Amino acid sequence: MSLAGLDNLYREVILDHSKNPHHKHTLDHATDKITLKNPSCGDVINLEIELNDGKVTDIGFTGEGCTISQSSASMMTDAVLGKSVKDSLEMAHIFSDMVIGKKHSQTDLAKLGDAAILSSVMKFPARIKCATLCWWALRKSLGEDEND
Amino acid sequence: MDKSFQKIRNDFPILNQRINNEPLVYLDNAATSQKPNQVINELVRYYQNDNANTRRSVHTLGERATEEFEIARKKVQVFLNAKDSREIIFTKGTTDSLNLIASTYGEENIQAGDEIVISYMEHHSNLIPWQQLALRKNAVLKYIGLTKDGQLDMEDARRKITDRTKLVSITHVSNVLGVTNDVKKLAIIAHSHNAVIIADGAQAVANIPVDLQDLNVDFYAFSGHKMMGPMGIGVLYGKYDLLKSMSPNQYGGEMIDSVKKYHSTWADVPFKFEAGTQNVAGVIGLSKAIDYLNDIGMKNISKYENELVKYILPKLLKIEGLTVYGPQDTKNHNAVISFNLNGIHPHDVATALDMDGVAVRAGHHCAQPLMNYLGVTATVRASFYIYNNQFDADQLIKAIYDTKEFFNV
Numbered sequence: 001m002s003l004a005g006l007d008n009l010y011r012e013v014i015l016d017h018s019k020n021p022h023h024k025h026t027l028d029h030a031t032d033k034i035t036l037k038n039p040s041c042g043d044v045i046n047l048e049i050e051l052n053d054g055k056v057t058d059i060g061f062t063g064e065g066c067t068i069s070q071s072s073a074s075m076m077t078d079a080v081l082g083k084s085v086k087d088s089l090e091m092a093h094i095f096s097d098m099v100i101g102k103k104h105s106q107t108d109l110a111k112l113g114d115a116a117i118l119s120s121v122m123k124f125p126a127r128i129k130c131a132t133l134c135w136w137a138l139r140k141s142l143g144e145d146e147n148d
Numbered sequence: 149m150d151k152s153f154q155k156i157r158n159d160f161p162i163l164n165q166r167i168n169n170e171p172l173v174y175l176d177n178a179a180t181s182q183k184p185n186q187v188i189n190e191l192v193r194y195y196q197n198d199n200a201n202t203r204r205s206v207h208t209l210g211e212r213a214t215e216e217f218e219i220a221r222k223k224v225q226v227f228l229n230a231k232d233s234r235e236i237i238f239t240k241g242t243t244d245s246l247n248l249i250a251s252t253y254g255e256e257n258i259q260a261g262d263e264i265v266i267s268y269m270e271h272h273s274n275l276i277p278w279q280q281l282a283l284r285k286n287a288v289l290k291y292i293g294l295t296k297d298g299q300l301d302m303e304d305a306r307r308k309i310t311d312r313t314k315l316v317s318i319t320h321v322s323n324v325l326g327v328t329n330d331v332k333k334l335a336i337i338a339h340s341h342n343a344v345i346i347a348d349g350a351q352a353v354a355n356i357p358v359d360l361q362d363l364n365v366d367f368y369a370f371s372g373h374k375m376m377g378p379m380g381i382g383v384l385y386g387k388y389d390l391l392k393s394m395s396p397n398q399y400g401g402e403m404i405d406s407v408k409k410y411h412s413t414w415a416d417v418p419f420k421f422e423a424g425t426q427n428v429a430g431v432i433g434l435s436k437a438i439d440y441l442n443d444i445g446m447k448n449i450s451k452y453e454n455e456l457v458k459y460i461l462p463k464l465l466k467i468e469g470l471t472v473y474g475p476q477d478t479k480n481h482n483a484v485i486s487f488n489l490n491g492i493h494p495h496d497v498a499t500a501l502d503m504d505g506v507a508v509r510a511g512h513h514c515a516q517p518l519m520n521y522l523g524v525t526a527t528v529r530a531s532f533y534i535y536n537n538q539f540d541a542d543q544l545i546k547a548i549y550d551t552k553e554f555f556n557v
């Protein structure tokens with residue numbers, strides 16, 4: 001059975017996050033809300049964030065999508081909760097680089113927490129966008145646009 | 149199943165490869181078909197021997213290219229039993245053809261308060277042009293509903309099409325549900341209210357016999373690439389008198405009668421709608437694709453595909469947690485089957501099937517209003533063509549079971 005190759009992508013952690021996503025809810029005191037869609041597949045993420053003194057004091061998401069997009073959002077919220085805007089954006093950049101195979105130090109990757117495991121998505125080019133959708137939402141929410 | 153179809157596969161070298169170490173099973177034919185050697189070689193032959201710009205060059209190559217181009221037009225006419233070859237306009241494809249009608253006929257004939265009637269199963273390319281036209285003109289866009297089993301609701305069609313309806317545009321075969329719509333009956337209904345009717349033939353022409361005079365539609369659109377022809381070539385059929393009454397969609401070379409400093413007059417139909425250098429190789433490739441289909445015979449093709457559906461559909465329906473969208477029986481089911489597996493997102497299914505070498509589409513299939521109507525965001529779609537066989541069907545089933553096992557559902 002050649003589905004063995006799938007183990008690379010769908011690690012236990014990823015399946016866990018998609019089955020029981022963390023922070024999948026709306027916020028009571030969101031300071032920013034953003035909705036991003038992947039028009040080619042219909043996946044949607046609504047990201048809500050609460051910033052206080054330049055820190056992500058709360059974060060949550062809702063929406064619909066595949067295992068990869070859901071687990072990525074879950075892992076992202078774990079990674080950036082409590083972090084400064086600057087650190088969160090740095091993680092977003094590391095993540096974007098990682099999934100297209102650009103090298104980063106182990107220390108950098110460690111900052112991503114569980115999310116680092118999604119580096120495996122790079123072997124599935126059609127699925128990279130699924131993994132990056134939530135991180136784009138975060139970047140936009142934190143005031144960065146796609147050209148930054 | 150007809151064994152003579154087995155040797156067809158030899159004409160498609162692309163099928164003879166392994167994907168992720170498994171034999172390629174190409175089941176994304178509703179997106180685009182593969183091309184036989186005959187068509188590929190024809191493109192090479194044309195570029196190596198006859199390439200020239202059409203209808204403007206006096207030299208021999210120019211004459212040859214022009215002649216082959218016009219022979220192709222005639223071939224399309226005969227293939228679809230249109231009355232007159234001037235009713236065949238070459239375009240980039242279905243999308244281009246439908247937009248052409250909206251921007252010419254639609255622009256000139258739709259007024260505030262008029263109704264445009266489409267259905268819930270339209271591809272975006274037979275939806276957005278009408279939606280935007282309706283917005284520009286303050287016209288009313290209406291949707292014909294579907295029956296429970298995913299067929300066009302003809303009762304609803306009778307209700308929705310009224311004396312205020314100016315234009316009806318319906319897909320001939322659905323790219324999601326696999327049903328063939330009774331376009332002939334719809335044409336009778338539309339005409340009884342003095343509305344024009346357009347059929348989107350993108351999924352029909354490759355798979356079932358199409359007789360335009362019998363259907364009696366006013367316009368018909370399709371793409372070459374779904375019927376073994378090259379990408380970037382398609383056809384708009386229109387009844388001669390309608391085409392004659394319409395303004396050109398684009399201005400430029402070879403669509404004119406005469407050009408003065410401050411006004412111009414237009415060439416006759418169809419040239420008035422073919423501005424600029426045409427996709428000659430595309431047209432010639434399409435012509436060869438029609439030869440290829442004719443050699444097999446459209447009746448045989450649709451019969452063979454129906455047998456494949458009879459083979460695969462019951463097997464799919466037997467899989468626990470699998471939902472098929474559209475008819476659950478094979479009576480009105482072309483070889484396009486959309487489904488979902490309970491508990492697995494269609495993208496994950498498609499990635500998993502790809503690991504088993506099976507190429508399917510996952511997503512909204514450019515039919516978001518239909519997805520909403522069905523209450524899903526996306527589906528998996530397996531679509532078969534005449535080079536597919538029982539082996540392919542079996543591989544799909546096996547890959548689905550593998551996927552279920554992997555995701556533990």
Ligand SMILES: Cc1ncc(COP(=O)(O)O)c(C=O)c1O
Nearest residue numbers: 241242243271273323348350371
């Ligand atoms: C029913 C239907 N209509 C229109 C189209 C658009 O065809 P094209 O992209 O070739 O213009 C398609 C192709 O996906 C289709 O399936």
